Amino acid sequence: MAVSIRDVAQRAGVSVGTVSNVLNRPEVVSEESVVRVTQAIEELGYVRNEAARKLRGGVSSTVGFVVLDGQNPYFNEVVRGAEDEATKHGIAIIHGNTDNVKQRERLYLDLFVEQQVRGVLISPYGDITRELKELRSRGIAAVLVDRFSGDNLFSSVSIDSVLGGRMAVEHLIRTGRRRIAFVGGPFDVRQVNDRLAGARVAAEHSEVDVDLEVVATAEMTIEEGTAAGTRLLARPPSERPDGIFAANDMIALGLLHTLVVDGRMLVPDAIGLIGFDDIPFAKVGAVPLSSIQQPARMIGRTALRVLLEEAHDPESIPRRTVFQPELVVRRSTAPST
Known part of the structure; x- marks a missing residue:
């Protein structure tokens, strides 16, 4: 079995970080530690890899x-x-x-x-x-x-994802949407929370009455967007949103597919839809998707x-x-x- 850096640390009685420093930055380590680590390396026959040698x-x-x-x-x-x-x-x-x-x-x-x-x-x-x-x-x-x-x-x-979320919902409001759903998740992803926070700021500061609801997804995928669209369509018409802000374009494209195929909530006639990221696929869908653009490259x-x-x-x-x-x-x- 190959000897690991942890084995060396245990033999020398020092931390793994100290061994790493001896290998890569010996000038920041005490002379005593260098001696102990070097001796442990020799005793165990530890061989440092090429990447470590280059470093x-x-x-x-x-x-x-x-x-x-x-x-x-x-x-x-x-x-x-x-x-x-x-x-x-x-x-x-x-x-x-x-x-x-x-x-x-x-x-x-x-x-x-x-x-x-x-x-x-x-x-x-x-x-x-x-x-x-x-x-x-x-x-x-x-x-x-x-x-x-x-x-x-x-x-x-x-x-600034908070600003991006605010921009998305403010745009939906300007286009006449008043019942807006934020579709996204999971909420232990910081970006999702920030975009939702921005959406809430836009709704709270709107000069017109706006209802903002949250439709949670388990992941930020096309499949989750499709499932969310199915859940929205199962509602009575009076309880469906007239605008959707999706946490990213993948969710938005899944929603768009479901709504276009079903035909009861046409985009954009019955419902406005905006995503986040502006991925290349956003502009080539059956209905070109509005989005919040990030300068990815x-x-x-x-x-x-x-x-x-x-x-x-x-x-x-x-x-x-x-x-x-x-x-x-x-x-x-x-x-x-």
């Missing part, structure tokens, strides 16, 4: 990227932006998809630590503070993508630049980069008649 020379050529939902074309565009920037620096992106599963997120982070990547970009599921602190203790820089750090401990690159490029800067200077102050969303109007929200 010790300061030329690691890989960056890890953990995305929230690999099925969503939005994240594909973000990764593409990071790859475009990485290519300029001779760096490769290794990315994994968590599908909103915490265990998978942990698996990828552990893998990236073992591979001794130069840094990690991550669009996390739930609270990730402890894991990011652990990466930092091992000398691996980390930047949040599509979400910000509430405690400002880590750099982030995102858009710019987010990816910027996140990679910030990560490389922090990898070069671990003592740099974390910064928060926030892009502004844009409203893209298409036929799905044409004014009600």
Whole structure:
């Protein structure tokens, strides 16, 4: 069985982080710890991998990227932006998809630590503070993508999702919608909560009476959008919304498919529909979909630049980069008649 870095730490009587520092940043470790770790390595026959050797020379050529939902074309565009920037620096992106599963997120982070990547970009599921602190203790820089750090401990690159949610519902109100449903979930995803918060602000500050309800979904997928559409159609006509703000375009496209096929709630005649992300498929549907646009590739490029800067200077102050969303109007929200 191969000897791991944890085995070395146990033999030397130090933390895994200390062993990592001895391997990669010996100048920050006491001489005594260096001696103990080096002796443990020799006794156990621990062999450091090629990625670790490169990192010790300061030329690691890989960056890890953990995305929230690999099925969503939005994240594909973000990764593409990071790859475009990485290519300029001779760096490769290794990315994994968590599908909103915490265990998978942990698996990828552990893998990236073992591979001794130069840094990690991550669009996390739930609270990730402890894991990011652990990466930092091992000398691996980390930047949040599509979400910000509430405690400002880590750099982030995102858009203002609260503003985006507000823009979406304000647009529906301007087109004459008064019974609006927010369709999305799960609510332990920060982006979903932020978009709902913005929607509520728009409804509360409207000059006309607006009813805003929440229709929860288990995931942010086309299938969940289709199921939500079926539930809405099962209601009596008087209890159906006349406007829908979907938490992302995938949900919106599922809703659109169900409504178009059924035919009882035509879009946009009977109901207005707007999504979030403005993925490429939004403009080519049976009814072109209005959406809140995120500059996906710019987010990816910027996140990679910030990560490389922090990898070069671990003592740099974390910064928060926030892009502004844009409203893209298409036929799905044409004014009600």
